[in-house]
Amino acid sequence: MFDTLDPVLLARIQFAFTISFHIIFPAFTIGLASWLAVLEWRWLKTGNAIYAEIYRMWVKIFAVAFGMGVVSGIVMSFQFGTNWSVFADKSGNVLGPLLGYEVLTAFFLEASFLGVMLFGWNRVSPRMHFAATVIVACGTLISAFWILSANSWMQTPQGFRLGDDGLLYPTDWLAVVFNPSFPYRFAHMIVATYLTTAFVVGGIGAFYLWRRKHEKHARVMLGMAMIMAVFVAPTQLLLGDLHGLNTLKHQPAKVAAMEGLWETQRGAPLVLFGWPDQEAQTTRYAIEIPKLSSLILTHDLEGEVKGLKEWPRDEQPPVAWVFWSFRVMVGIGMLMILTGVMALVLHLRKRLFSTPWFQYWCMALTPSGFIAVLAGWFVTEIGRQPYIIYGVMRTAEAASPVGSQPIALSLAAFVVTYGVVFGAGVYYIARLIAKGPAAEETVYGDHGVPKPPLVAPRLTKKGGRHV
């Protein structure tokens, strides 16, 4: 019944679905872990209970998001084999150790100390608890380091040779790990996760201010988020520009698709909007700004920019996806910078926490970071097609010898499962937000005992507790 479907296409859709679902959670938890560490540090330093209350509210949200990130991440570690076994066989010598290092240096660290972070309040000293939070935050960053290194190597491979047996062999590990696109991708992604978290936190803070609930906590949330918007959002623009120039050097076809440029030309215009038509090899209804593309990409009004027609059609990425995703990402980035400017102006007028329209604005931008992160990954991953390892191995050659039927069925199962899990996760996070900070007494399952320990003290081993 599924035999008419192309197994490679199904495998690609499945991978796109499971990885897109997965990236939502790290995009949030990497930033959140670092923010929680800052909160706990402020709390230990100032003794201000507000910070502890905010921490306790967000650590529960962190736990839900982290749990979903873990379970969807375990899936990823098997997908290389189930759906892309030829790729796994050929690239295992190079990529395997990077993923091995990710498990050894990051996953265990996060998983083990998450237990202390969530359940260790009454079991370890405050300093040790703070250490656990910092360790979890470091774990998320180390994990990002390795997986982005592996991804970047697939985009800009180097430090390897092709063996006589068709397998890839490493020749220089430092060149593999620190491949040309890695530093840019790493910086761009980490900053993206920080901004994603900041806009979620800021949006929730604005929501409380609008509802006139938990106002003390909300000021801290919105205030800290806006510090990020003011300073980090413009930084991201700079990092994105550097990343783009790096891509221009190593993957010019991707940049041509992002720009919607078909003809190689000097003084290339910036296509603001338009409809890329791959059939006709042209961008229809284009609204252009003359020479701006050359200026941005070559920092010279008359610089030459390569167009997509430089590559044969079977070497071109699907242009419309890349073109539009790029505009969504950049558009959201601009809105974030604008938010920072507005926050600065309102702050100087001492109206940051009391301007209703700004509260609506921040609430509306709550999910913006997720959309931008997904759009950014669409740009970079679709933009490198038709290659899985750029210039070395095509995606079509990488697939497992598995028929369409199991792939289609498992895809359907993943869609249903993730739909249920995601729906429930969002629902429970929404409920935690509705409850708000400083709601210790109403946490479920406490049976009337405030702030209970997870494990009863050893002294009560034979005590009169009954079940």
Place this chain on the structure above:
Amino acid sequence: MFSLEPFLDLPLIWYSLIIIAVLLYVILDGFDLGVGILFPFAPSDTCRDRMMNSIAPFWDGNETWLVLGGGGLFAAFPLAYAILMPALYIPVTLMLLGLIFRGVAFEFRFKAESSRRIWDYAFHFGSLLATLMQGMILGAVVQGIDVEGRSFAGGSFDWINAYSVMTGIALIFGYALLGSTWLVMKTEDATQDWARKSASYVLGYVGLFLGIVSVSMPLMKASIRELWFSLPNVFFLLPIPLLTAALFVLIWRDLHTGREYRPFFMSIGVFLMGYLGLGISLWPWLVPHQVTYHQAAAAPESQSLLLVGTAIMLPVVLAYTAYCYYVFRGKASHESAY
């Protein structure tokens, strides 16, 4: 280029490391999957809260050993990974789906009110499905996989047959034994009494299935028969079944004399013996009777690089894992987590 090949038998070291990672996974996630298997049979919701709390700080770390097993196989033996994963496409996917449902249940259950029952069952059936699939994967791999050249050449449903179903059910009882003896150690009062009863009940089934697997393995392959029953070998290998039998007797006695800690560690002993027996029978295959660990090994440069990291990081990982178990020592309460 940096390589430890001249000094070390790298494939052998990595084969051992993967075996150890999988063993640690089986033991550690085994007990928390076992708790999930027993979950709906507990006498009260308070019991269930305690059961959940007894594993909540650990399950995440435990499951990471599975990622190390999978990731380590990819890194050290990419060929075996590339053959096994497509061959086990459906059971691996079902196992992952089971792990997803049980994993999210930890967080959702304590936050749910009216829908709590749903996550109780998600936890139970997720654990059950993941365990059944792990057991069936074992049964399928033991029987052998069709390979042509460097890839899997069989059908999508090769992994289902009476034997793999049997090993699947066997593992459910095995994990239930680990789970129930864990609860004997980590809970008290009514929960502990119930766990003790469950453990002695499950123990009989574990013995039965261990017997079936032990008899069937030599019957399946002449080489395995030869290995176990040829003359000098039989004396070297005899301690394995004898020790296993002794462990069963000791667990039974301890469960009926009120011991709290020993049954769990002796259940681990039973798993160790079974695993050892299996390992001896399957040596030196990674994909049984098709690909040995030597044939599947990654380039020495790759194995060397990761070995350096493993030599440094694995002791560290084990140390802080032990620290986390130490932090959460003692009996689990039924109260809210955090």
